[in-house]
Structure formats: structure tokens, C-alpha cells
Amino acid sequence: MHGNTGKIINIDLSAGLISIETLPEEWYRLYIGGSGLAAKIFLERGNFALEPLAPEAMLIFMNGPFAGLKLSGASRGSVAGCSPLTGHWGDSSCGGYFAPELRYCGFDGLVVTGRSIKPSLIHIEGDSVALLPADEYWGLGTEETTRLLKGRFGKESRTMTIGPAGENGVKFANIIHEGQNAAGRAGFGALMGSKNLKALVVKAQEKKLAPADPEGCETLRQELNGRINEALASSVLRENGTAANLIGGVYSGDVPVKNWSSNFWEEAAEALNGTTLTEKYLTRRTGCRYCGIACKRIVEVKEGPFAVSEGGGPEYETIVAFGTLMGSLDLAATCKAGRLCNDFGMDTISCGATIAWAMEAFERGDLTCEETDGRELNWGDMATVLDVLLPAIVRKEEKLGALLAEGSRAAAGRLGKGFAYTAQSKGLEAPMHDPRGGGYGLALSYAVSARGACHVADPMLFVEMGARYYPEIGFDYVLTPQSEENKAASAAVSVALGAIENSACFCQFADAEVTIPDWLALFKTVAGYEWDAEEFLKAGRRVFYLKRIINSRYGLTGQDDDLTLRMRAPGSGGEAQDAFFDLEKMKACFYELMKIDPESGLPTKAALADSGMFDELARLPAQ
Amino acid sequence: MQYWKDSQEAVTAITRLFESVSHDPELGESMKKVNQLILFDYSESGPGCAIWVDTRNGKYEFGAGDPPGAPDLIMSLSADDAHLSWSNKLNPVMAITRKKIRVKGSATGLLKLAPKLKKVAVIYEQVLKELGWEDKIVK
Numbered sequence: 001m002h003g004n005t006g007k008i009i010n011i012d013l014s015a016g017l018i019s020i021e022t023l024p025e026e027w028y029r030l031y032i033g034g035s036g037l038a039a040k041i042f043l044e045r046g047n048f049a050l051e052p053l054a055p056e057a058m059l060i061f062m063n064g065p066f067a068g069l070k071l072s073g074a075s076r077g078s079v080a081g082c083s084p085l086t087g088h089w090g091d092s093s094c095g096g097y098f099a100p101e102l103r104y105c106g107f108d109g110l111v112v113t114g115r116s117i118k119p120s121l122i123h124i125e126g127d128s129v130a131l132l133p134a135d136e137y138w139g140l141g142t143e144e145t146t147r148l149l150k151g152r153f154g155k156e157s158r159t160m161t162i163g164p165a166g167e168n169g170v171k172f173a174n175i176i177h178e179g180q181n182a183a184g185r186a187g188f189g190a191l192m193g194s195k196n197l198k199a200l201v202v203k204a205q206e207k208k209l210a211p212a213d214p215e216g217c218e219t220l221r222q223e224l225n226g227r228i229n230e231a232l233a234s235s236v237l238r239e240n241g242t243a244a245n246l247i248g249g250v251y252s253g254d255v256p257v258k259n260w261s262s263n264f265w266e267e268a269a270e271a272l273n274g275t276t277l278t279e280k281y282l283t284r285r286t287g288c289r290y291c292g293i294a295c296k297r298i299v300e301v302k303e304g305p306f307a308v309s310e311g312g313g314p315e316y317e318t319i320v321a322f323g324t325l326m327g328s329l330d331l332a333a334t335c336k337a338g339r340l341c342n343d344f345g346m347d348t349i350s351c352g353a354t355i356a357w358a359m360e361a362f363e364r365g366d367l368t369c370e371e372t373d374g375r376e377l378n379w380g381d382m383a384t385v386l387d388v389l390l391p392a393i394v395r396k397e398e399k400l401g402a403l404l405a406e407g408s409r410a411a412a413g414r415l416g417k418g419f420a421y422t423a424q425s426k427g428l429e430a431p432m433h434d435p436r437g438g439g440y441g442l443a444l445s446y447a448v449s450a451r452g453a454c455h456v457a458d459p460m461l462f463v464e465m466g467a468r469y470y471p472e473i474g475f476d477y478v479l480t481p482q483s484e485e486n487k488a489a490s491a492a493v494s495v496a497l498g499a500i501e502n503s504a505c506f507c508q509f510a511d512a513e514v515t516i517p518d519w520l521a522l523f524k525t526v527a528g529y530e531w532d533a534e535e536f537l538k539a540g541r542r543v544f545y546l547k548r549i550i551n552s553r554y555g556l557t558g559q560d561d562d563l564t565l566r567m568r569a570p571g572s573g574g575e576a577q578d579a580f581f582d583l584e585k586m587k588a589c590f591y592e593l594m595k596i597d598p599e600s601g602l603p604t605k606a607a608l609a610d611s612g613m614f615d616e617l618a619r620l621p622a623q
Numbered sequence: 624m625q626y627w628k629d630s631q632e633a634v635t636a637i638t639r640l641f642e643s644v645s646h647d648p649e650l651g652e653s654m655k656k657v658n659q660l661i662l663f664d665y666s667e668s669g670p671g672c673a674i675w676v677d678t679r680n681g682k683y684e685f686g687a688g689d690p691p692g693a694p695d696l697i698m699s700l701s702a703d704d705a706h707l708s709w710s711n712k713l714n715p716v717m718a719i720t721r722k723k724i725r726v727k728g729s730a731t732g733l734l735k736l737a738p739k740l741k742k743v744a745v746i747y748e749q750v751l752k753e754l755g756w757e758d759k760i761v762k
Contacts, residue, residue: 251738466717
């Protein structure tokens with residue numbers, strides 16, 4: 001096997017058993033790696049009657065075929081399983097240094113089951129894998145845990161850790177890599193915590209890769225690195241981070257305000273923009289391993305109520321989730337919020353969205369001082385958010401902390417009020433891109449995404465703004481964001497490309513410079529696949545279908561491909577004033593193009609047969 | 624060229640646009656915040672067809688031909704696409720992706736300006752009317 005190693009590590013924490021398994025090569029060819037291969041493993045082995053935090057629940061870490069290749073954008077990895085936040089399929093992508101290091105050790109991934117009696121960690125060094133006690137790290141934040149682990153295992157070791165949020169079962173707890181990068185979404189920190197697994201530590205002894213065509217691969221790698229690193233978008237991201245174009249987002253109506261009650265707040269354009277972050281707080285730039293884009297920030301807020309020492313800075317999502325979404329324009333507060341959430345091990349999107357929802361619930365009187373333990377939740381009161389609410393959520397303290405630690409959908413359900421103004425799909429809080437301004441196709445993309453509302457499930461956001469087009473496959477639409485025209489057709493291609501990105505574990509920013517012929521050449525020179533464009537897209541569609549089959553096993557249907565009323569309300573303010581999309585119309589067209597049964601939400605038998613998914617076809621219920 | 628008789632027409636219209644923008648308090652201020660020397664290189668549409676605008680250190684100066692120093696940002700596009708762009712009829716992201724606009728240098732200023740294109744387009748239409756070039760207005 002080329003590219004991938006074919007080997008995964010199975011770990012049963014209950015029994016303390018570790019085994020190395022070689023997966024069928026056919027699975028790689030069909031589902032690529034990353035979240036696609038994880039989905040195949042999950043479908044084959046999953047017990048769908050289990051609660052998400054049951055000891056037997058699977059927690060999967062999976063690389064793509066290009067990890068370790070020294071290619072910009074290729075150093076990401078997937079974490080996957082049944083989401084503790086949503087109760088169905090979830091996957092989360094994480095950049096940084098972990099994926100290449102694991103590949104250099106000779107492994108594609110890990111499948112962790114069971115529950116350790118005491119806090120433990122998984123230590124991988126070269127091809128040696130061990131379970132070690134981790135009592136001394138339990139209760140510590142991710143920054144301190146990372147520092148101690150590097151002190152113990154060497155600074156070149158790469159770590160994935162949970163913080164107190166994961167230990168305490170906060171439903172949107174995440175997994176933090178090297179203290180700054182996050183497998184952020186879907187709550188896998190809670191799953192890891194439920195297993196008493198504090199950390200993974202990996203360190204390679206040599207950098208060995210086996211591409212199918214080493215010479216061709218090297219030529220392609222150099223060419224792509226040059227193109228990716230020199231692209232205009234890359235230079236913008238390098239200069240001012242992922243919030244570099246927040247200013248454009250504000251004016252187009254893409255930036256949600258006060259729990260999505262509005263999508264225009266002009267002052268935010270200057271106050272929260274990436275250039276402002278650079279000018280006021282940036283100390284240096286950083287990035288994932290081998291990536292020349294370097295979109296990540298290191299910041300320091302020297303003084304004021306939200307002073308924070310030098311460390312990982314906020315990305316766009318954090319800036320908006322703890323900025324406009326909560327009615328605040330305080331950029332320093334977003335820096336501190338990001339650091340606190342990373343240290344606690346919590347997803348800033350779900351956390352910010354859940355707090356913003358609570359602020360609106362309090363304003364409406366749906367949430368009273370009785371449920372808030374006497375606290376007032378007011379828009380823009382960032383001192384209360386950072387000093388009181390975040391610690392309360394992490395500890396699931398008293399009524400309010402325990403309520404918000406469940407995420408917005410479950411909190412509204414428990415309260416019996418406020419569901420309509422949650423901003424989520426399938427239980428996953430929506431990211432900080434508002435389809436009313438960002439583009440109606442994004443609404444469709446959010447609705448049909450298997451893990452729930454997600455802007456990285458596919459590249460629709462970029463497709464609609466005009467930053468992606470693929471003339472090689474006839475994908476050459478000139479799209480108007482505030483229109484349904486051609487959005488279903490665009491989404492049909494976009495979901496396939498997104499599935500490829502997430503299975504190949506490739507960064508969306510870097511992928512903007514990769515053409516379809518480049519992708520084909522990558523798969524050929526690295527994995528040895530002789531794909532044409534149609535076979536390539538078919539692979540993407542297979543992964544998209546597979547995740548829907550998994551969700552069907554959890555009882556989800558076409559009706560779950562939906563957005564809440566708040567997200568479907570007309571836009572208010574700015575260029576997206578009164579913007580209103582017809583989700584049902586786009587969805588019906590998308591289902592038809594993708595050969596999905598509208599009722600069950602499952603791919604049709606014809607779709608599975610066309611895609612070569614014969615195992616799944618044989619097990620598909622009657623339609 | 625589809626919209627211009629010759630390259631001088633493009634230079635006339637676009638330098639006049641920059642002059643009008645300088646009289647608009649909001650846009651004038653926005654331009655100064657860009658704090659860059661930008662060269663709009665339309666030279667593929669004809670010799671000398673280039674316009675620069677210098678907003679470094681609180682200045683607001685512009686002219687045709689060679690810029691007064693090394694530009695912080697060079698935007699290369701045809702004079703026809705420039706016309707569409709100032710008319711707000713060309714999605715700049717799409718144009719860059721499709722290589723209709725080539726950008727060299729720091730695009731920070733460009734991003735700050737992009738949201739103002741709608742207002743610039745209103746002024747540009749007025750400029751075309753003042754020049755008696757209503758026929759060039761893109762609807």
C-alpha cells in the first residue's frame with residue numbers, strides 16, 4: 001500500500017488491550033482515509049443502540065493519505081465517532097503536527113474503545129504503543145498538560161489532550177493539540193473524557209513514507225507548495241489571519257449578530273477585523289506543520305480587563321462567536337475567550353453560540369434568574385461571560401452551568417422554551433457564517449451536512465463567493481450569493497469535494513489552489529490510484545452517502561436536513577436586508593441530483609450501485 | 624476593447640473617478656486608511672495605460688503612468704475589466720480566482736476597500752455622465 005500505511009491501532013481501554021490491524025486495501029480505495037475511512041470503520045463495527053458516552057463507544061483518530069508529505073494543507077487529521085453533542089455521526093478536523101507524526105510512526109489511525117479504570121494516556125513512540133497512567137494530569141488545563149507531557153516525553157513529542165471540560169462531560173468539549181489547535185466540533189473531548197483518556201502522545205523515530213511514485217510526487221509537491229504559498233488568499237491569511245476579511249463579511253451580511261437576530265453590525269468591520277488583531281495584539285504568526293500559509297496567530301493582550309499572556313490567538317470563528325454574536329465589539333475579550341476555551345478544552349463555536357442563545361433567552365424572559373442562579377445575562381457583558389459563565393460551564397456548576405454545558409438544542413429542550421431561536425442544524429451549533437448574507441447555497445450545505453451545520457463539510461462558502469471554480473469538470477457557475485439559482489447543482493459538486501477534503505484531511509484554504517487534475521495527480525503519485533475526474537468525484541459522493549447511512553441508523557431522516565426558524569428568518573440590515581431563501585426548493589433539487597430519497601434521506605439503491613457501494617447496497621432497507 | 628475607444632479614455636475616466644472620490648468625505652477617509660501606493664496596471668490594453676493612487680502617510684495623490692516609487696500593491700487587469708470593476712459589475716474574488724485580475728503585493732488595503740465598491744460605483748456612474756459617456760454605463 002502507498003501513501004497510507006494500511007495499519008491502525010485498536011485500543012480497548014477497559015481490557016488494556018492494544019492490537020495492530022491491517023485494514024482491507026479496498027476500504028482505502030473506496031473511502032480514502034480521514035473521516036471517510038473512519039465512517040467505514042464506524043459503520044462496520046458500530047453498535048447504534050449505544051449511548052454516545054457508553055464505554056463501548058468508538059473514538060476514532062484517522063489520517064489522510066497525504067499526512068507527512070511536507071505539503072501545505074496536508075497536515076490535518078480527523079477525529080470521529082458518535083457525537084456526544086448531537087447523538088449521531090460526528091467528525092472533526094484538526095490541523096497542527098499530530099497527523100504527520102502518527103504517519104511517520106507507521107500508523108494511519110487509532111480506534112479507541114472501552115473505559116480505563118483510572119486516568120490514562122496513550123503513548124506512541126515509533127511502532128511501540130503503550131497505555132500509561134495519567135492521574136497527575138487529570139484536572140489540569142490543556143496548556144499545563146501539554147507543557148508537562150512535553151517535559152516528560154520530549155519537546156518533539158506531539159500531544160492531543162482534553163481539558164477539564166472533557167473530563168466533566170461538557171457536550172461541546174473538544175480535543176486540543178499542542179495547546180492551540182483543536183479537533184473542535186461535535187464534542188469528542190467529552191467522549192475522550194468518558195473513557196478516562198487524558199491524552200495521546202506521539203513521537204516518530206524516523207520520517208519514512210512510501211509514495212507510489214516518489215519522483216512524480218516530489219515534483220508535484222514542490223509545484224503545489226509554490227502555488228499554494230504564493231497565492232493571494234494565502235498571503236492575506238498569513239498577514240492577518242482567518243479574520244482577515246471579516247470586514248467584507250460584515251458588509252455582505254455574512255457575520256451573525258446577537259444570536260443571529262441580525263446579520264449586520266457595521267462597527268464590527270473595523271473593531272474585530274484581522275488587521276485590527278494584527279495591529280493591536282499580534283506577536284507572531286504560526287501554522288500547521290509544513291504549511292507555508294501560516295494562518296494561525298500568537299497574541300498578547302498586555303493590559304485591561306481582558307489581559308492575557310502571550311499564546312494562541314483567536315481565529316475568525318472565535319472572534320465572531322465571542323464578539324458580535326454576544327453583542328460585543330471587544331477584541332481583547334475574544335483573545336481571552338479563545339485562550340480560556342482552549343485551556344478548558346471547549347469548542348468556541350458551540351460554546352459561544354450556546355451563551356448567545358442564553359443571552360437572548362434571558363432578554364426574552366424565557367430564562368429567568370431562577371435558572372441562572374441569580375445571574376443576569378446581558379448582551380456584551382464579557383466580564384460575566386469570561387469570569388463567571390465559562391468556569392461555570394466547565395464545572396457544570398449549579399443550574400446554569402449544567403444547562404449550558406449541554407449545548408443550545410438540549411438546553412432549549414430542557415428549558416422547554418427557546419428552540420426556535422437556537423441557531424443549529426442536527427444539534428450542531430452553526431458556524432459564524434450567515435447564509436442570508438454569505439449565500440443561500442451555504443444554507444443548503446448546512447442543512448444536508450451529516451454532522452450538522454458546518455462550514456468545512458464542503459467548500460460551498462468559497463464556491464459562492466467566487467473563490468472556487470472547476471472548469472475541468474464543467475463547474476463554471478457565476479453564482480449570486482442571494483439567489484437559489486444553481487445552488488443545488490453547485491452543492492452536489494461541493495459536497496463531493498468536501499468529502500474528499502475531509503477524507504484526505506486537506507485544509508480548505510490550501511485546497512483553493514488545487515485543481516481537479518492536481519488532485520488526480522496527488523492520488524496517483526502518492527496512493528497509486530489511476531482515477532479520472534468522475535471516479536474522483538464518485539469517491540467523494542461515496543463518503544457523503546456513507547455518513548448519511550450511519551445517520552439513518554441513528555434514526556435521522558430527510559426531515560432532519562433542516563435549519564432552525566432563526567436561521568431561516570429574513571436577513572436584517574445591510575446588504576442582506578430581507579434576504580430570504582427557500583431551503584425546501586434547493587433541498588428537493590439537491591436530493592434529485594444526488595439521488596437521495598427525500599423521506600428517508602438515504603441514497604437510493606441506484607446511487608449506491610453507481611458509486612460501487614455494494615456492501616452498503618446489500619444492507620440498505622427497502623425504500 | 625469593448626468599452627473604450629482607446630486607452631486614453633480609460634485613463635481619463637478613472638483618474639476623474641479618483642478625483643471625485645477625494646471629494647467624498649467617507650470614501651476619501653477610507654482611501655487614506657489603506658495607506659498604500661497602489662498601481663492599477665491596465666497596460667495590456669495599451670501603452671501607458673496605468674493609474675496609481677498614493678495614500679501613504681495621510682496623502683491622497685493619484686496620476687497616470689509610472690508611480691512615484693515601488694508600489695505596495697499592483698493590480699493588473701484589462702481596461703475593460705477595470706471599467707466593470709469600478710461599475711461594481713465584476714466580482715473581485717471571482718475575477719482574481721479566474722485570473723482576470725492579477726494581484727501582486729499586500730492585499731490588506733484591497734480588502735478594506737472592497738466593501739466600498741458599491742458607493743464608488745455610484746460616483747463612477749456620475750463621472751461617466753459628466754464626461755458625456757452615458758453609453759458606457761453598464762446596467
